Amino acid sequence: MRSYLISRVLGMIPTLAIISVIIFVVIQLPPGDIVTSTLDRLQAQGVDPTEEYVQNLRAQYNLDKPLVQQYFYWAGNLLTGDMGYSHLYSRPVNELLWERLGYTLSITVSALLFMWIVALPLGIYSAIRQYSIGDYIMTSIALVGVATPPFMVALIFMHVGFEWFGVSTGGLFSPEYEDAPWSWGRVVDLLSHIWLPMIIVGLGSAAFTMRILRANLLDELNKPYVVTARAKGVGPAKLILKYPVRIAVNPFISTIGFMLPALISGEAIVSLVMGLPTIGPLLLQALLNQDMFLAGSLLMWLAILTVVGILLSDILLAWLDPRIRYE
């Protein structure tokens, strides 16, 4: 188990290195850079910068160096924890990111938990009562859930909330707590707001994982080991949970790995629609304005979150299934 862990953690390093190269290349691809967009802005204000100013600006961002060297400057700074300076917001990227990463994480993780709490019992019910009315109802709801994009759900929720109940459902805080320092009241306020984006972001994945669990469980329900356990007198509820469900949740857990990116990107769009102070809207602004340090750092962090998420799901899987542990 220990060697498995070590090899998995070490394996993350090249993965993240390759991702960082790809991110760097992608944010370099569009024509123009932060200097040209600054010049555009200055010219729009009627200022005509000197050639020397432009050169200084380029030198400040190492834009006068070859591309490979630029990458190593950027990656090196990332490693030391310095994510650079956001020209768009005129603040260090570190500050901007820490403000928002927490919210992104809380929405994503709570959406993941919501997904499990909903999908696990409903998936089991659907499988052991296959083709019952309850199964058909849940299948229909799941199909709608899978087919409706999260932002659409968000819009519907916001519309219904405003038109029918007269409440504004956007944001993570009430206006009075928006800029207030952290306090017990602010935490309660956050909790009273976060459940809605949690449900909206988690709904599609919950529906999807429910279907996966149902299919997995149907495969397992009549396996010989289940018959053996029944024949030895294990009670019905314990039989289902201890035997087939335990095997059927394996693929269910490995889906965390690929559900996480989906949840994060779903969260980005929902946050835009609902005006949530998370990483999503920040990333969009950064990309639109070619704020390369901000965009690069944000993308890198999303990549790290995803890779760590996959690692966690693999560890969980190894812990649950001895066949993986012993290989």
Place this chain on the structure above:
Amino acid sequence: MDTVLKVRELAVDFKTDIGLTHALVDVGFDMPRGKVTAIVGESGSGKSVTANCIMRLVQPPGRIVGGRIDFAPESMDPFEIVSLGKRDPRLQELRGGLISMVFQEPMTALSPVYTVGNQVAEAILCHRKVGRRQAWKEAAEMLERVGIGDIDRRIKMYPFEFSGGMRQRVVIAMALVCHPEVLICDEPTTALDVTVQAEILTLIRNLQQELNNSVLFITHDIGVVAQLADQVVVMYQGRVLEIGTVRQVLKDPMHPYTKGLLAAIPGLAPKGQPLATIASVVGDTDIARPYPLVTLGDGRQVSLPREQVPGAIV
């Protein structure tokens, strides 16, 4: 004769895409207490379904549509199995406590994610109010008894770390650990190679003699029947064709199907001569038409028209 299980007019239907398949039709036989009863027959003759009925393990699309199974355990009042409600505590007690079963496929009969000890001890914990430690201790004793050595290490191992023969020993230990009065073995050696088959058969026979329980042994191997059984039930297409002692059935088969079955045992034939087959399997009216069992003076029963059975008494 002291009978532990009495099966009468048992009928099972399977719902399929093309309609109802009658898996068992009017199956009846007695299991003498403390003896080995063998059910023989080809694939699809209803041997396993009969065993599953006794344990009430028939799952949809299959359904028991009629008949009764009277069970007379020594430790409890007799009761009827087919009519037991799903929530009847006797059903839970029956499964694994009074009657237990060894399955055909040792490779898949154990869950891969629990240790061997966990799965054997669970059988004890299901039926008796003992602590986990005591259950594991008894599980270890039973595992040693079925021939698994180095028990302190092996009991913590997972089934996939065991060979097929070892896994079958674990399944046997699991079946016997609650000292059931009836042990059903559903082709326990079919999936094993020949040398391991012999070991497992010896083990089952020795344990039966030690524990003195009643065994229902399902097989299509006549050689195994000759070695193990006291009484033989011959099944074909969901019906019972012949019942008798091993000596009666193997030495002097009455039913044409039994005769064909015995003739089809592979032996040393001269070169170029085809081995005997059961010609009447496909469509011969002799065996495809159901006749009620006729009882003879010496106790054996056969499914033939009455006038063809000399000495029929019932």
